[in-house]
Amino acid sequence: MARRWRLAFFLAILSGSIFAFSGPVDAQPMSRAQARERANMLAALGAELFSDPQLSNSGKSACASCHDPAHAFAPANALSVQLGGRDLAYPGLRAVPSLKYLQAVPQFTEHYFESEDEADESVDNGPTGGLTWDGRADSARAQARIPLLSPFEMGNASPDEVVRHALDGGYGPKLAAIYGKSLLANRNATFEAVLKALEVYQQSWQTFYPYSSKYDAWLAGKVELTPEEEHGRKLFEDPEKGNCASCHFSVRANDGTPPQFTDYGMIALAVPRNPAIPANADPAFYDLGLCGPLRTNFLGRPDYCGLFRTPTLRNVATRRAFFHNGVFHTLKDAVAFYATRDTDPGRWYPRRADGSVEIYDDLPARYRDNINMDPPFGGKQGDAPRLDDGEIDAIVTFLNTLTDGWKAR
Template sequence: VDRPGLRAVPSLRYLQAAPPFTEHFYDSEDEGDESVDNGPTGGLTWDGRADRGQQQARIPLLSPFEMANKDESGVVAALSKAAYAHDFKAAFGDDVFERPDDAFDAAVEALGAFEQSSADFYPYSSRYDAFLAGRATLSAQELRGRVLFEDEAKGNCASCHLSRPSNNGEPPQFTDYGLIAVGVPRNAAIPANADPAYIDLGLCGPLRTDFKGRAEYCGLFKTPTLRNVALRKSFFHNGYFHT
């Protein structure tokens, strides 16, 4: 767990509305021009390879850079000895640990369900949310910043980091979930980058393998939400930029 990873840690908050990954995303008739192909969009990771919480939960459990379990059976063995093993059996069956494959699936199912907790993962509790709901005001400086953020001739941030409620009234997610190439510099602080042959190309690999060799997808990474961005210290997929 003390090994440096390959990418900046993405937020797990405000992912409940992320669409499953698709190569060809079209806005709904209510939200935009449904005839426009917006290209690769969706998923929960920087390269969109996990569509649901259960799939995403597998990654840190088995990654050598995170929880570093050797395999799924190692996860189950640790679970069977945990203080909450009794609760786990109560939820999934007294014999669940005798069925390692089912036990692992149950574990990631539980994590995926937890990530759907609105109070913990998408409370929409910011002052901006209160402003949109008519319960707070923004200062003159903040309002000028909002204009700059949304002005297509200036910041144009909102073209990707959507800042207005959807037509159904859902608060903005501050991302369009699209995968885009912005040309972030190589981060020398990532040990893997000491090898000139190692290149993180996002959608076309190396962590994602189903689009390997698809040159048109190389360098594409998902647009992250800007929610809670003030709490982050590193930015973009490789954490090259810092506050």
């Protein structure tokens, strides 16, 4: 089923997004074979562009610098935020997410209707979808534009500057071979062609969504989980224990496609403020996710403040910084935070001068009604957490089965 789904998705690319490019391209109809050839050419070009630091203003930072293919297209280091810009000295505001398993993320909507019963679409799940932590990009092409032009990422001042770097890097003939020589006379269209190549590269299923973890093999009946992994899986799915699967779906969809381990929703977790982010040195600065500062069309929506998109947990065990602000650096701490945020807040949040705990310190009080209190959250300080240390360890063991590239011994 997964193989047929991949094929259907690839054919959708050929018949849809490849033709959606707007620019001075010869608009003659293509056969499926021609479309497939163009897709392969674009993917190959996108792979080159992705790894080429010449596209940055500094000449030292490529897409792959922060999205390392050897680390599930996430950073290779444990920094909470990465450094970029014209001299690689400008820190970002958020942890860099992985680019794997984004192919099924729906476009952002404020009202997402879905339920386990496909005939019942009465449940409004609220803001859902979109790429980046705040869902402000609706395609890989739109997402690629952000780092290319960000002052604290690749540092280009304009699309024209990106095009200049690409042409200076020798990519003009390859773009012309795909779209025709007339493309290069239009700088905006050439910039869009660069973005399209990066997008098509990220639609390569063998690289970006291979479904090659031990968990996928278990779903296919090819391997058994160890007792500890199975224990962790049950805790992960138990609504009274980990309750992780309520947001990180772990079962096949109704059409048989593999689980993405996310519901793509927006949620406020109230993770601790991270002093390692230089912007947080300003006590008036808050990263409020969906309601700003990087996303600007919901600045006046207090009910959206503090909400960030739920990422996939595939390959999560390869990460070295967790949550939108990279405040934790071990997977065990990330899981333990869910279990003890409210029952042992002093473990996570700073203390005031009088010794009291400054709980939820990275979200202004006026937005705290947005904080998720579903299990394993909730309870009062001093209560027993829903997960003990052994159960947290078991969930971490299970999460390790979600890493791609598993091979039977």
